[in-house]
Amino acid sequence: MRNEVAGLGAVARRTAPRIRRQGPGSPRLSVGFILARKFTLCAFANFVDVLRLAADEGDRSRPIMCDWTVLSDTMEAVPSSCGITVQPNERLGDPARFDYIVVVGGLIDEMASLGAAYNRYLQQAAAAGVPLIGICTGAFLLHRAGLLDGYRCCVSWFHPVDFLEQFEGLDPVSDQIFVVDRDRLTCSGGASSAHLAAYLVEKHVGRSEASKSLHIMIIDDALRPENPQPGIPLDLRTQDPMVRRALLIMQHTLDAPLSVTEIARRMGHSKRQIERHFRASLGTSPQAASLGIRLTMACRLLESTDKSVAQIAVECGFCDSSHLNRMFRKRFGTTPQNMRRSLAGLPEGRPRPQSALSLPDYA
Incomplete structure (x- = not known):
């Protein structure tokens, strides 16, 4: 299984960046979310709100320029680490319909793995050239799925020891707010999720839309990946x-x-x-x-x-x-x-x- 996963990762790295086909009126940025059990609500909410605020020219939260979907294998509500649950929007389907698939992690002790169906879905996405994003401890889950081999990844300054204990041979980056390494993007969670989302909005929609989102969220300016994490x-x-x-x-x-x-x-x-x-x-x-x-x-x-x-x-x-x-x-x-x-x-x-x-x- 491990060799098969590694092969898929190698194919994904050799593949040219994929461009999603957009029809008339299609959003410029489409994101699918996979929420781990006991995921971090703050990290998820910050990311989604940047998309939401950038998606509409007015202030009505319509998914015009961006859209976002919470995906599920079972359609059961997913509990966050604070106890609030989120109801998925739809079942796993074709990952190629999204520009990015985002895995939102949470409490390490509560996360064994996402499960076989989610891992297959993420491996399918990687093979199709869909960039994968790990938020908070989502990097742990991507690696468990065999999808971070050979990539630099960002983890919170609070987690490098845990990461190294579980994943021998990796060198996680814990002194940047997020890391972009080819078709893998990872961030440490919290406010850095908003900055990573703004990075994507600026890339696909525009700088003014990214700035607008952050300013409405009372975040002064977008930070670049190399900015240090607060520790x-x-x-x-x-x-x-x-x-x-x-x-x-x-x-x-x-x-x-x-x-x-x-x-x-x-x-x-x-x-x-x-x-x-x-x-x-x-x-x-x-x-x-x-x-x-x-x-x-x-x-x-x-x-x-x-x-x-x-x-x-x-x-x-x-x-x-x-x-x-x-x-x-x-x-x-x-x-x-x-x-x-x-x-x-x-x-x-x-x-x-x-x-x-x-x-x-x-x-």
Whole structure:
């Protein structure tokens, strides 16, 4: 079965981009949705609303320039992760009638696979050259169907470890809001679903329609695929996309910090470019920012968990507890144990210790 699926994927990659035949008055963009059990309602709704708002010249939500259909094998209502159900519009049919087939994922623990009928449908779509989209954990489901082999895919910064544990050999992208790799498009869910939908609307319908949709949804402007995902809250504030993306890579690799050279390689820039942008944007070096992120996370773990100092040291990318102790003394003038006692005993209203990210450069 796996070889058969891989063969279908290879055929799809060799096939020239398919152009759906449109009759007079046909929508310029037609999208079919497959909803996984316990799918993420927000990710689905954001995507659909961009299509809905772009589809009509007025404000009546008529599917004139875009149309969208929820597909099903059984026509049973599909429960979302928040408990609200969605009733499909029609049964699986010919995937070639759509410009894109979108798989909306959700809770990882609730998703084994879509099922044989859906997998066959997606494989048929791939063989026919219909681009496939994975939203939220939809990338997991596409890979389970054998349809992401050899493709880059986007997953939430919160999920790369889960993804790698289940799918050996893949290198998911978790520092961009969405990824377009030939006829596979993937995004991390949430607001990024709106930006991916706007990307498609701009491509098939027009830029003004895409902007109109986002503005009505009170989203300022469309973000490009390479924009970084918002991740673990940072005390560092910058609007420089290169620096933000580098900071997110640092967050995602806390337990095994990367060199600046390796970060630059992943981003497609030079080490000197990265260092120059950090100095201009934050007044510090990438090495110091990385250390600050790791120390800040160590502080959070000291406060919010009962993990040992040795465990926290390993999780935050320090060689051992002695290494973490040295960095703590250098940065805070105290030890992790004393910091934990101080954080636990702070009376209400007393200010917290200054963030590791906002202190001078000690790297």
